[in-house]
Amino acid sequence: MLRQAAVVPAAAALAPRPVAAGRPGLCLTWQRYLTALALAVATFFNGGAARADTSDFATAVNALGQPSGDAVTSAAQTIGASGDARALGLLEALRDGAVIVTDGGEVTLRDASGALHDAVTGAPVAATGHPATLDNEVRRVLDPLIARLELKSPAPDVRLAAVQTLESRSSEDDAPVMRDALASEKVAPVRRALVAALAELDLASNDPQRRLGAIAAIQETGSIRFRSTLQGLVTKQDDGTYSEPDPRVRSGAQSALAALDRKQFMVDGAADVMYGLSTGSILLLSALGLAITFGLMRVINMAHGEMLMIGAYATYETQAFFHAHLPEHESWYLVASVPVALGTCMLVGALLERSVVRFLYGRPLETLLATYGLSLLLIQTVRSIFGPQNVAVENPHWLAGGTEVFEDVVIPYNRMAVVLFTIAVVAFVSYMLRGTSLGLRVRAVTQNRPMAACMGIATRRVDTWTFALGSGVGGLGGVALAQLGNVGPELGQSYIVDSFLVVVLGGVGKLMGCIVAAFSLGILNKVLEPIAGAVLGKIVVLLAVILVIQKRPQGLFAPRGRGAEGT
């Protein structure tokens, strides 16, 4: 079998291959032809590479010391095919220029410290020398040889990289080695890569049976990048013929294409849902505080966006503090910024409530205007403190990067963290409202204020606390937004319209409605984006919201019962 493998290059050189021969990289010069022939002859006389004994290996290693590039090339190929355990290290050393030919003609390896060792026995050698011949021809041969050897490496990463190297070379010579590797491969991503690489080779072969097999393999793995290749097989050329002569292969390609399309659709759908969850969680974070101030208290807080902005700036300040005073824990500033942002925004919220908002209870339109004025004041204040430019909030190292869930669908860690953070904030809010005595008071006051007052609840103080809580939750949203985008004085302005839509759509006063509305808007947005473009998608979403409100004026989750008609 390996003998055959060694002979193939020669055969390949002689037999023109219809597809591959057109590529310039594979145009065989007569030197390469000679090299291949020499190798074939050499392996023939060696009686098969697999059975090559140590002395053959040693001969080949010694041949590396020759000044001629062709000789080195053929020696490297012999070493690569020998199956010897030392082969990989030796070839890598050759590639890296660490194979030193001593003045006495001995081939040695230079280790990291610069000392020389005999390439075959490993014994130390005290001599001076020059690096082995390493011209472009040698380099070209070395890479696939090393990659083939690396296919047997115990580390999956190395194997995967090796498959990719071989695949990019796309040479028929590698097919048998890859088939061997596939038979023993256990790790799924490497298997997929191997199958894909083999399928690409097989598709280019002359044998219809191999092409059929390749198409079956493509259909099985469902690798989307073969779509255009398959499309080429089943499309008529300009002269009315198919590039693929065999009708069986064409029909196979046709059904494989259909399968790929189905899979693509599923993957796209899943990706849309995931990106939509991410967008939705941002919407939810920005709307959740509003669901308290607007939903529970009926205060139209147009300055809510500025709470997000203040939360983001609090994050920035925490980062600056950690940078200055606790540089060794700098990446944990994010954890510290959560209570900081919550506290800052609660304080600002309480101040606003005490100074302005409380005088406007029961007058929603005036509240709208006054809080809009507050938002302008807050923006301008922040602008005069921090300057009009965006400030830089960096992701801590444990949020950098991402993971590939499907082919070409990468979810960054910070997006995932935002989704988790949103869940935590929702849990926090519902605990505050359902599980604490403050929450009990808040609900009592919003449901029946005079009765709550009769029971001895200080309703004014509860108002302040509720407003502060809503603002604080907005600040938590700001922490998350600071991880995703720019932090500037106008950060909040871009979220306020969407937040209000979410609260109105969800049904005022309903936490669950807010959650459902945020995620459905987020997913709808992401599904529409590729179809209609980002802007038109947004407009369609808006029209959809208006239509939904037509149908259900109280929002998706309308409050029922006696309290329902009050609004």
Added chain:
Amino acid sequence: MTASMPPAPAPPKERRAASVLLEAGGQATLPPLSRRRARPLWEIWAVFGICLVVGVVVPLLNVVPAETSALHLSEFFVSLIGKLTCYGIVAVAMDLAWGYAGILSLCHGLFFALGGYAMGMYLMRAIGTEGNYRSTLPDFMVFLDWKELPWYWHGFEHFGFAALMVVLVPGAIAYLFGFFAFRSRISGVYFSIVTQALTYAAMLLFFRNATGFGGNNGLTDFKRIIGYSLREPSTKAALCAISGLALGLTYLLARAVVGSRAGRVLTAMRDVEAKVRFCGYDPVAYKLFVWTLSAVLCGIAGALYVPQVGIINPSEMQPSNSVEIAIWVAVGGRGTLAGAILGAFLVNGAKSWLTATFPTAWLFVLGGLFVLVTLLLPGGVVDIFAALARARGNVARGIRGAQSKAVAPAPSAAPAGPVGEEPRP
């Protein structure tokens, strides 16, 4: 629709009391009808004075005296006054909807911009082949490598068609949107929020190059309007005069609407919609009428505004612009037409002055205005005059006896607290 929906039962007394704190419709602070209608005379004179100044005096002072004369007004001043007058029309339109009908629309900026765009499209077509690229197409289309005019640009080469569109486009959009919104009884802040979202969406739409209205840069570089060069001072003065005339006509129209039966129904609806509905009036029709009229007026104001400023771009559609319109009306005094005009002149005059002299202070001033006016001066500047007039009356009556003084309403500017469901005296 209204028939299929059982009329909402009037809340029982005790529930009403319980929900008053959070749910009193927000119109409670406006004085009742009778007082508002008691001072038409000085109002008419004030508006007439403003229109006279804008329509006659300012343009004449620009054109007639020599440039060196002390009486000469600069072109900058003329176009500033013209701009403010257009804002005045918008303020009247806003006051019709908000002050008299209780509809706080946050898309008046959009209607204003739509009217402006319709006029801008005419002005673009009127450039002809004098653009930078010497093409019959507007410059930005050449820049985008478009070969022919999009279908919605056809007809705008005629001034009459453009003028029709100035009225029809905002009117039709307002009618459609209002029909759906009022039919499902979206009112109060919900209406505000949805209209704000509409403005936001429209702004995003107009920012796209592919929409075909010049994208980011909008429409600009106008050359002439119905044959008159826009560079000529006399054209500018004429535009200013026309704006003044339009403001006067708008005021008279608004006055007629407010004084009519429909106007009284609307005002009643603003205060207690449910009761008016029980009396057999259909709120949808009334609201739709005043809302569409208001949008059309905004469109006309936008159309007058664009040739004077020389540019229209999507930033006119920013949601913040629409909120600002509300504050002009609030500062001047909503529920009074003259107050709205006054507010537009005051706020925008202050804006032009402050953004030039103290650029960073402007947002503080504007934000402060929003807060202070709503907290301390819900009736607007007009209320100060009214308070002064009342104080004078009190002094006169005080001579006759202390008894009537005790009954007289205190000119209170203090805000109504959360319990203040009753209209202030």
